Amino acid sequence: MENNIQNQLEIIEKANIWIKTSLDGNKAKDAYRNMVDCRRKLNKKKFALGGNPAAAMYGESQVGKSYLISSLLSEEGKPFSITDENNIVHNFIEAINPPGGGSESTSLVSRFSVNYKAINERYPIKAVLLSPADIVLVLCDSFYNDINLKASQNIHFLSSDEINAEVYQLKDRLKDCQTQQNVFGEDDVLDIQDYFEEYFQKADKVIDSKFFDEISLLITKARPDQWKDIFSLLWNKNEIFTTLFATLISEYEKLNFANVVYLPLAAVLYKFGTLLDVKRLREIYTEPDRIEPNYTANTKAFLPGKNQEIEFAKSYLCALSAELVFGQSETLLQSKPFLKETDLLDFPGARSRMEKPLDAIENNTIPDLLLRGKVAYLFNKYSDAEKINILIFCAKHEQTAQRIMPRLLNNWINKVVGESPAKREQFIDKSKISPLFVIGTFFNVNLQYDPLRDGRDNSSLNYRWLQRFTTTMEKEYFEKQTYSWFDNWTNSQPYFQNIFLLRDFEKSETPSNLFKGFNAKKREEEEIFPENFPDFRLKLRQSFIDYDFVKCHFANPVESWDEAASINKDGTKLIINKLTIAGNNINNARREKILSELNEISQIILAELVKHFQSNDKDKELQKAKATAGDIQHKLDVAFSADGIKLYGQLMKELMLNESDVLELYRKKIDDIEHRDVINMDIYSTYRMQVPVIDGDTVELYFDRLCIHYEKTTEEQKQQFRVELESKKIDLDELINGNSGLIKNNAQQLADALLEYWYVYITLTDKHTIQQILAQDGSTALQEINDMFQKLFKKLGIAKRIAEKIRRYVDGHNKTDLPYEIVADISAEILNKCINTIGFEYFDESEISDLRQANEKNSLGLILDQHINSTEKSVADLFTSIENHTVIIQSQPGEMKSLPNYRNYLSWYNRLKVGFVSVCDIPNYDVAANEQLGRIIDECKTVKL
Structure with a gap:
């Protein structure tokens, strides 16, 4: 398949040469752009097929991903570990993983693979770097999603005409230049355009301008030190963003814009200041606090392209890296066979966006902006590139603060599994199981006995299922009133049924009081029964089995409960069994889906060429x-x-x-588009009538005005009022945005x-x-x-x-x-x-x-x-x-x-x-050109995918 993709790419290059010499005007422009779009699609498919298939762990920060990944990558009696070049074993959680502490802990994707073999034993860690175009988009993701542009005071935002004027000046300046570099190319700029159109609705002035059409054609004429003058237009020429971009590109140039570098294990050990820690990003602007006992600011790095060892600042390497690759022992395959065909990716935890006014941005704010932009962009990048075959989504039992999660999940499903029940069914017929795994973490919390709320009838026990499944999972994580996939999965099985439960062995003893023994002996030995309700868990089990959501969305509720709520069973065995089925089948299903899409691209190429061919x-x-x-x-x-x-x-x-x-x-x-199920809209209207929303309102500004209107003057009154709003499910962000009408x-x-x-x-x-x-x-x-x-x-x-x-x-x-x-x-x-x-x-x-x-x-x-x-x-x-x-x-x-x-x-x-x-697409060129096009068409017809 990969060879035939290459053949198609070569045909496109021949076609583009023909188009430039044989067509003119809009006909030439449109034909060339269609060919370039096909080239980009083919290269994305080529990239998707390269490397190992992957299962990705994803969710908000602090939702139990670390517990699950430790379970999936550890052998019985051995912790999740990495072995260095001296055969010294390092416990990953204790020696490498940075502590979370309730906030973001990393900005990097970690890849764990039994198939990865280091090219140099002194440098066992592989760092996959962002591209220059990726860096542009990381900063743009932050600018358009972490900056509250409406609340930014006294800021002039460039109009489309002003952007065009700057673009034409750049064009005039570079028109006589020769090609300066091939690191940042035409396709990269057009990929940035696609990302803008999909993710940055606020960037209408940029999208409506000629920026992408013109810059894509001249970017290779610009030196790396000139890129800042070009791409600063995308973030309104903000000096802080531009300075950061210029600095990152300058540092990246020291690495020769390499795609990968190799690192010693010391670069990721916590005691030396691990690259995985978000503190490295902050060190771009501030001195390190040196909490780590043997902190070092730099690390050695091996550049394979130059066969060269260099010293490089960890702060910039952290900013420039997308993922770190860790090799795993093949002995893992005995208990975790799914790893044979599938790497495991651990994504940084998703966080809510900052919503800061642009005029409030200072140097000490930039690391947090960079972090959020990068974390959001990485998931979008891997999803768009189809590098996530299996998505293991971790969801807690309580309310989420991450408002963009429903759209991200829906986008991934559409791109990887299919955008309709029929297409999803076609994919799953081959994969044998859904590639989306939903893991209900912290299940031990739901198993705890609450003497104040738990009675002997099922209805008094169901509040925990209402909270976890109906409120949190259905409405907040999946937003099923907007995105229909959860209750419209496939034609033969409308309800999505790939949900799993996971409890933490350690927390099941304290504070959950479920089983004794694990913390002392690493094995549960006895169940703890509530004294005044000894059959509590039997009743709870039945309430789970009888709950409507469970009956719809769990294929086997009894098995799901028993595998996660029984002694010495935390739910991982069932997850591993299903992942093994997925690992054995999903890659073939994915390749067939890609093959079908490649055939569609091939037909588009052929149709475009035939359109211009003169025939009887x-x-x-x-x-x-x-x-x-x-x-x-x-x-x-x-x-x-x-x-x-x-x-x-x-x-x-x-x-x-x-x-x-x-x-x-x-x-x-617009009513059809905006069909989200927003509760309490009547009271929302009342609040908006009493305290009108004004341009640039934020949640805090609006809350302050509500407090003034309703005479909440003391801090205690304000806090009680906030609690009252939350208890009534009043979402001020929803209220301000008018039923989330940002269409x-x-x-x-x-x-x-x-x-x-x-x-x-x-x-x-x-x-x-x-x-x-x-x-x-x-x-x-x-x-x-x-x-x-x-x-x-x-x-x-x-x-x-x-x-x-x-x-x-x-x-x-x-x-x-x-x-x-x-x-x-x-x-x-x-x-x-x-x-x-x-x-x-x-x-x-x-x-x-x-x-x-x-x-x-x-x-x-x-x-x-x-x-x-x-x-x-x-x-x-x-x-x-x-x-x-x-x-x-x-x-x-x-x-x-x-x-x-x-x-x-x-x-x-x-x-x-x-x-x-x-509308007949009239050809207009000489006989020789037509014959040349005929040969290209014949070559296109011979390519078999």
Whole structure:
């Protein structure tokens, strides 16, 4: 498969050379961009297939990931360990892993692999580094997600025009330069664009600018020291962000922009200051506190490309690294066979974003911004690159503070498993088990007896299941009212059923009081029964089995309970058994899915090339388009003959949309998009009415104003009020944002919906003139026109044009303050102009030139110049002509061209044929070029994936 991907990439390079020499104008631009997009997709698939498949541990900080990973990577009687070059064994948790202490402990992904073998025994740890493009996105992720841009005072944000002006200056400065480097390339810039469009709705000024189109073509001409001048535009030229970026690139250059470096084990030992500790990031700006007994600021590093050993600062290496790779003993395979085919990844814990105003950012704030941006970006990067085959998601029993988790999980499922029940079923038929594992950690907390709340009936025991499963898991982690996968998993099994329970042996003795013996003898010896409720756990077990959520989402509730709640069973055995099934099958399922996607890419490449190839079929297609247009023109001539011309205005009225139609559609569409289940909306409205939300509000600012309004003056009163709001499930962040109306990528969704609406709208039976002229007596004319416009809209990118124009009014706006009338008016104007001119207003010179040449070569009868001469008339003469149009039709038909309505009809009539011909993708180049393209097409057809 990998060899054939390479063959496809070589074909694309040949095609791009052909495009540059044989096409021009928008046709060349669009064809080249389509080829580049296919190249990027192929390279992503190539990257996804490289290296070992991986199972990733993911969740918020402090949710029990360390306990699970220790269980999955330890042998009976031995702790989870790493062996150094001197065969000294180091307990990973005690000697390497940094302490969490309730906050972020690391910014790096750790990979554990029995297949990894060090290339140099003195440097057993492999550090996989971020790319320069990754560094750009880490900083952008922080800028757009950790900075509250609305609350930033006295800050001028660059407009799209200002960004364009800077870009054109850069373009002019670099236009005569030769290629300076190949580390940061065209595809990297376009990958950044994709990330912006998916994750940064606040960046509409950047997205709407020419930044990515222009910079992608000139980036290789820029030296690394010039990158800061280019990419600072992405974070509004903020000096602190720019200085950090320049520093990181300068340090990275010392490593020769290597993809990987190799490190001694000392670089990750806690006593020397482990790279895994987030404190290393803070040391970029502040002196280390040197808590570690033998702290060293630098580490040795081996650069394989140069075969060179160097000293490098841990602080910068921590910032520049994406993951550290640790080799594991093959003896693990006896008890953990899933590791044979699958590496284990431990991701940094996800945290909520900072929401700081830009004017409050200082040097001492930057490490935390860098940390959050990097942690969020790493998960997105690995997900987008399909480097996570199995996702082991750890979820606690209590409320989450991480609000973006539902979207991240949904994105991963869509990309890896499938975006529909049918596609997920197709994947799981081959994988035998879901690649998403949900681990309910801290299960020992649910097994504890609470004398104040636990009674003998099931209903009094169910509060713990309500909290863990219904409130926390369904509503907060998965947000099932927005993302339907949890209750719509596959066609044959609608309910997702790959949930596991995990308890901690150590905490099961103290404080949970479940079993005795483990802390002293590493083995549980006796169950602890509550004195006044000795059959408590039997009752609790039954309440679990009978709980509705459990019956739906656990395939075998009895097994799930017994494997996690019995003596000397913490739940890991069941997890390992299922992971083994996943490890044995998911890689094959993944490769088949990738193969299917590669075939789709191959078809896109072929279709793009064939589009520009001159063949007999193309000539036939042109003649067919000409004939179809001629048939419709005949129907129009018959319908509008004599006095019938009055119907033309009504026909156009029925073909075009008015603003009120678009307004109603958009309101419904946004309601459909925004279908999150937000509780207490009535009380939310009351609060918003009593204490209106103002621009730039944060949770704390709004809470302070609530306190003033409701006379909460003392700290004790404020604290009680906060507790009261929380107990009533009042989410101030939700309240401020107006039902979380920040609608993701609204502009494109609305534009797409508008075109889909129009395709149906013009076929409705209440469009009497359309039906009478174009659909009577079984005529296919209406369907032909509909099909032509669908192709024309796609060719001209009408949906994209609409989205670009309305994005500034839509994306990032709350539902409550979205200017619907403006958005509807802009959208209707663009669509109606395209309908009224049959797209002619959006053709560029190269397309019109192609049409002229095709017209001459094929005798198509196109009228491309709409200069219909009419004699000069006074206004009085014009009105006289209009009043006497019946007489003119009968006695002087040539004078009809003097009537405005007829002139408009004639223009539309002529352009109708142009529209039918233009969607045929008319080729225009010499015979030799066409033969060369034919050879590329033949080569493309021979590639078998």
